[in-house]
Amino acid sequence: MDWSTIIAGLLTLAILSFLYRDNPAYKMAESLLIGVSIGYFLVIIWTKTIMDLLVDPLFYDAKWPLVIPMALGIMMFGRFHKKTSSLSRIPIAVLIGSGAGVAIPAMLEARILKQVSATVGPLLTDTGMPDISVIVVLIGVLTTLSYFYFSHEHKGALGVSAKVGTYFLMAFFGTTFGYTVMSRMSTFIGRMEFLLSDFLKLTQ
Amino acid sequence: MGDYRSKFAMVETMMNRRIPQMICFAFGAALFTVFFLSHPLAKDLNLTITVDYWQIIFAFTLIVGVVSFVRITIKNIKKGEDRPYRIVSLIGLIAMPVLALIWGIRGDSPFMWVFEYVQVPMQSTVFALLAFFVASASFRGFRARSAPAAVLLIAALLTLLSRSSLEGILPVYFSDFADWIRSNPSMAARRAILIGIGLGSLTTSLRVLLGIERTWLGGEK
Structure with missing residues (x-):
């Protein structure tokens, strides 16, 4: 049996041990899962979004309009200081405003009109x-x-x-x-x- | 002195509420208008904002979340609250970017090994654990005390039995009836819920754009 299977098996058993009761083995596995999951998503977001969608097109293909989402993204870090916390409301405003603007026609079409038309048929x-x-x-x-x-x-x-x-x-x-x-x-x-x-x- | 204070309060209100509200309205109105325009430029703008810009801002938001998690974890380690578990979380978090930096994220890299043999088995086991909790909750809660509760019980049993390995043993009409329940009465309620969600989202979006709904701005200031 290889080490990979042994580790995966032990971690599976550690999680299943919660069925008996909350215990250190479960807590340890749970903490590891939290850390590894966050790390995994951080790496994927960094490579697939920040590098592929922002850094490469901006600095290698000179797509200057991408400065706008970059600036908005950086403003989010304003949350960490009291004096700059109001800055983070601007990217949130962009997300919520554009989300609401897109949602009105999209919801009307997909969630209301299509559902109603699918309901009304020949009796x-x-x-x-x-x-x-x-x-x-x-x-x-x-x-x-x-x-x-x-x-x-x-x-x-x-x-x-x-x-x-x-x-x-x-x-x-x-x-x-x-x-x-x-x-x-x-x-x-x-x-x-x-x-x-x-x-x-x-x-x- | 008082004059300065009132001016400062005015600027603070502008930065905290007015400007974000104006930006929210401007972006909302622009994207709402763009939806009804068939010009390629309008379609491009719609796609650029809703796909690329959103993804980039969300990515930064996630990084903000990670930084916040690390700060809280370090604070708790210093305080001594659940220290060993917090340290394990932090090691897991740091290990993944380090592995990705050194060996990359290809299919045979250590990064993908951790994903395949550490993250996936634990994640799917946590998901599977819920089977027991759902089963025990249903055992306690499933009592046909009233007519609606009996309908709930029958619908659940029909679905469970028709989708289990008993499908071959049970008569064909049993499975057909379960399918009919799923495609008609169940579908009708689902459709009504979707219409309700649609109406709710529509009105909330309008309230947000018009500045009636301001809870997303946080506190009073």
């Missing part, structure tokens, strides 16, 4: 029979939306509609929960497979 099939699936989706969208309408008290027709919406929401939460459990389980099976076959050599 009857070609044979003239009601299309149950389309009707269920239409009722589900309307009643769920009514559940999130808080400007009026949920009484009368709105109350009934909101109550029906609750059932649709529960169906959604149930399926989402099922998929989450399945994805976590498949990852766990993967880790167990590694431990039992690669690390402990108990299975083939």
Whole structure:
């Protein structure tokens, strides 16, 4: 067995030891994971963004407009001193302002218009029979939306509609929960497979 | 003296609130307008700001975060709070850039070895650990005490059983019914939530651009 597998196996066991209770081995592995993850992302951001998108085009290809994001980025470091902390609000203003400007049309198109158009379809099939699936989706969208309408008290027709919406929401939460459990389980099976076959050599 | 103070307060307010608000509005209005223009220059500007500029500013933001993390960690090491664990974190953080500087970040480099045999196994195990917590939480919480709770339980069980290895043993209509639940009632609620998110984002963006929503500026000053 090579050293790489032994180290990976021991670290996997250290993390799994948390199932028993919080212990120094788990804490050590967790701290290492935090440090290594931050270091990894720092290196990737440095090489793929700062060097590839900023330093190389700016200093080798003379793309001078890149001075603007560089200056904005440097302003972020103003946070570390009280006297210069207001400088960091400028890049934040650029990010939030441009984000909001982009979000208005994008949200309107992708999250509202497209979702509404996908909901509204022919309620009857070609044979003239009601299309149950389309009707269920239409009722589900309307009643769920009514559940999130808080400007009026949920009484009368709105109350009934909101109550029906609750059932649709529960169906959604149930399926989402099922998929989450399945994805976590498949990852766990993967880790167990590694431990039992690669690390402990108990299975083939 | 009082005059100087009031002038200083005015400048401080300008720097802290007014100028960032004006910049926020200017960039927001510009990008909103650019979205509706089909001229290649407008498209270029949109892409340059939302792809390159954002990435560069976010990269600097991440570096600010790392510096802040190192400062806090060193402060805690000096205080003696969880010293061994903090030192391990700091070693891990410093080791990665050092390895990258000496041997590079190619596929067979020590940097990638640490990623493959230290970071990935631990990260996926932490992710897998949540399976147990989700299972224990559901064991305690899944009680069909009311009709909506029963719907939640049935939908979850249908999804779990139809996606498990029992799929071949269970009748075909069982799996079909689970798929129908996912594609219709569940999809309807998901769609309504997405519409709600869209409406919420739209109004929040408008409030930010018009200066009604100012929480992003922080405190009172």
